[in-house]
Amino acid sequence: MTPVLRARALGKMYKQRWALTGCTLDIPAGHVTGLVGPNGAGKSTLLNLAAGMLTPTSGTIEVCGGRPGSGPAQLAKVGFVAQDTPTYPGLTVADHLQLGARLNPGWDDALARHRIKRLALDPARPAGKLSGGQRAQLALTLGIAKRPELLMLDEPVAALDPLARREFLQDLMDAVAEYGLSVVLSSHLIADLERVCDHLIVLVGSKVQVAGEVEDLLAVHHRLSGPRRDLSTLPANQHVISASHTDRQTTLLVRTDDPILDPAWSVGRLSLEDLVLAYLSRPAEPGHDHRPAREVVR
Amino acid sequence: MIEFHLDDRSGVSPYLQLVQQVRRALRLGLLREGDRLPTVRDVVAQVTINPNTVLKAYRELEHAGLVTARPGAGTFVTATLADATLTAAYGPLRQDLRRWLAKARLAGLADEDIEALFMTTFQSATQEDIA
Amino acid sequence: MIWLTWRQFRTQAATVAAALVVVAAILAITGPRLAVLSSAGANPFLTRVSAADSVLYYGSTALVHLLPAAIGVFWGAPLVTRELELGTHRLVWNQSITRTRWLATKLGIAGLAAMAASGLLSLAVTWWAGPIDAAAGASGGESFPALISPLIFGARGIVPIGYAAFAFILGVTIGLLARRTVAAMAITLAVFAAVQFAVPFAVRSHIIPAAEQTVTIGRTNVQSFRANNSGQPQELTVAGPPGAWVLSNETIDSTGHAVAVLPAWTADCMPPPPGQARSRPNAPAAQACFAKFADLGYRQRVTYQPADRFWVLQGVETTLFLALSALLARLCFWWTRHRLT
Structure with a gap:
């Protein structure tokens, strides 16, 4: 499948500090991709680069086959709901739909009106008087009714209460089911994304730590627990992501494409959250820890 | 549904x-x-x-x-898994399990002990099958 | 985009439009009265202008000066900064429209409105004050300032259009750089005011080299004396050509050098202080005094911009401000494309 987003050695520097470095990625089309990482890891930077809000300092990025923000046709292909879902406080809900209709050639007015009706948003209400959840839904409506190939959302649910969060994601998934658009959404909480993502990118310290399809990632990561042992005795094809020891027991989180044969281990399944947390708390790899971005993020 | x-x-x-x-x-x-x-x-x-x-x-x-x-x-x-022969086997197996449970309790095992014993045995048996 | 720009801009536009309508109505009601008064051939027309009309004359002139500043502060500065502060630029830039077109539409609509508002107000005030301005030009600027003098020049004709365009784009530019509405408004006001004060003397007076004339000092043409605290005269001025903008007015001695301080004997030429007229019958002394000016070769040198250069200067200055506005607009586009996030 052709990637909907392709980054090669992408980097962005703000005033002497790298917000993103050496980012090489392919996000396949037709997926819901979760972009996970702690605050300041570079998630927003990556999304803003992809939306053309920022220009890269180094490397290249291609979205839906074009350079981000390069023209009206490119902008029409990509929807972006920025962090905190900005809306015009003085304009009404109906005004926002009008705005979308006037500024987007592919605008689906029936879809927008239907959504607003279903969400029970009063069209005459100014956006400044909506709740956070309603504003997010309005911004999402603008993003979906634009009918983009790729919809990106930067921390869309961070400011929402659990119920609004669930409704927002439900609506997003409904749009994915109906229109088959590709979605990239970021969050610093994996729990928000666990159910809805089938592709995952973990970004820590301005670098991509792991990326891939959720099923594949879950299939190659295992939790091993057994009698205490030295890590150097492990087979070469098992990469330790995290390890903890007590005086009798060793618990490992390993990545391997091959089955675990050693009968001394009891092998456990990982939840996506365990997997992500292991990567988030992983100490810097030797040889990689001298990059300037590391200190900044930590 | x-x-x-x-x-x-x-x-x-x-x-x-x-x-x-x-x-x-x-x-x-x-x-x-x-x-x-x-x-x-x-x-x-x-x-x-x-x-x-x-x-x-x-x-x-x-x-x-x-x-x-x-x-x-x-x-x-288009198919069912409620196989008649399998369902027929359910009854006797369940009875065996009941009997075994009673034995375990008699030996002084608490519910948690029983569960841990069952799970580890089940897992190691499955793994031996794979290996 | 035109729709959105208008939707965001309409309240501000309506406020200014309403104010203009009120001003225009007042001027329309009072204007004909002035015209009748002047065409009635009332000899010293200017002395018969009522106090109320005087207030209107200076008030409307001030208004034409203030409107561009208000446009820069209330239309220009918030135009982009409000979007940046609310984060809504991130909403609108992710519709299918480039930043360039977004800015071009905003600048186009609000900029043209600014020029139109200022132009219309200037037109109304120029029409209303026409009789007074004409009479003031003929009379030599005693009771009302000449049309070409700095106070009036900037509030008549077409320059207010240039000022409005400049103030507006100045506000936008400062807003883009400062990214804070309130700060941008304050800086815009300060910079625009500085430009308005500097331009007449630093630029306008040099656009065309000033005319110069040297006249003998006589009783009929001396306009004023300036004396120090002890009543000793320091310098004097003579009347310039009618309707001219006098730039300098200095006394020169027989060698052609400017006199810094008038000689002590010139005290005799000074009119008596008010209230003491009778105690000092000094008419003969004054005559002798003025004669002494001629005898010793003192003359008065006046540099000025003549009244008939009004429209040339208006044209040049308007072009200048429009060119400056275009430059700032280019900076805005560049900044929006490359520096704004």
Whole structure:
């Protein structure tokens, strides 16, 4: 499948500090991709680069086959709901739909009106008087009714209460089911994304730590627990992501494409959250820890 | 019609949970041949899940020969797992298990001990089979 | 985009439009009265202008000066900064429209409105004050300032259009750089005011080299004396040509050098202080005094911009401000494309 987003050695520097470095990625089309990482890891930077809000300092990025923000046709292909879902406080809900209709050639007015009706948003209400959840839904409506190939959302649910969060994601998934658009959404909480993502990118310290399809990632990561042992005795094809020891027991989180044969281990399944947390708390790899971005993020 | 639910804490991936729920329903006779599975959008709305995950689960069920997708109409159950011979075996096995449980309790094992013993034995037996 | 720009801009536009209508109505009601008064051939027309009309004359002139500043502060500065502060630029830039077109539409609509508002107000005031301005030019600027003098020049004709365009784009530019509405408003006001004060003397007076004339100092043409605290005269001025903008007015001695301080004997030329007229019958002394000016070769040198250069200067200055506005607009486009996030 052709990637909907392709980054090669992408980097962005703000005033002497790298917000993103050496980012090489392919996000396949037709997926819901979760972009996970702690605050300041570079998630927003990556999304803003992809939306053309920022220009890269180094490397290249291609979205839906074009350079981000390069023209009206490119902008029409990509929807972006920025962090905190900005809306015009003085304009009404109906005004926002009008705005979308006037500024987007592919605008689906029936879809927008239907959504607003279903969400029970009063069209005459100014956006400044909506709740956070309603504003997010309005911004999402603008993003979906634009009918983009790729919809990106930067921390869309961070400011929402659990119920609004669930409704927002439900609506997003409904749009994915109906229109088959590709979605990239970021969050610093994996729990928000666990159910809805089938592709995952973990970004820590301005670098991509792991990326891939959720099923594949879950299939190659295992939790091993057994009698205490030295890590150097492990087979070469098992990469330790995290390890903890007590005086009798060793618990490992390993990545391997091959089955675990050693009968001394009891092998456990990982939840996506365990997997992500292991990567988030992983100490810097030797040889990689001298990059300037590391200190900044930590 | 089957109603799906997801357990975030189980460690089982959402798509596998869906597959398992259909299989269990088939096994217990809750789903019978000719029944229609909920549409992808229904499942998405029900459990807030990625539609691709639902599609994947349905594809897997189709691959296993349990369901068939009819374009425009939906996905229908075409086989059952409630095998008569298997169900016949349930009774005696359950009785054996009951007897074993009573023995374990008599030996002074608490519920948690019984569960741990069963799970470790089950796991090591499964692993020996794989190896 | 035109729709959105208008939707965001309409309240501000309506406020200014309403104010203009009120001003225009007042001027329309009072204007004909002035015209009748002047065409009636009332000899010293200017002395018969009522106090109320005087207030209107200076008030409307001030208004034409203030409108561009208000446009810069209330239309220009918030135009982009409000979007940046609310984060709404991130909403609108992710519709299918480039930043360039977004800015071009905003600048186009609000900029043209600014020029139109200022132009219309200037037109109304120029029409209303026409009789007074004409008479003031003929009379030599005693009771009302000449049309070409700095106070009036900037509030008549077409320059207010240039000022409005400049003030508006100045506000936008400062807003883009400062990214804070309130700060941008304050800086815009300060910079625009500085430009308005500097331009007449630093630029306008040099656009065309000033005319110069040297006249003998006589009783009829001396306009004023300036004396120090002890009543000793320091310098004097003579009347310039009618309707001219006098730039310098200095006394020169027989060698052609400017006199810094008038000699002590010139005290005799000074008119008596008010209230003491009778105690000092000094008419003969004054005559002798003025004669002494001629005898010793003192003359008065006046540099000025003549009244008939009014429209040339208006044209040049308007072009200048429009060119400056275009430059700032280019900076805005560049900054929006490359520096704004």
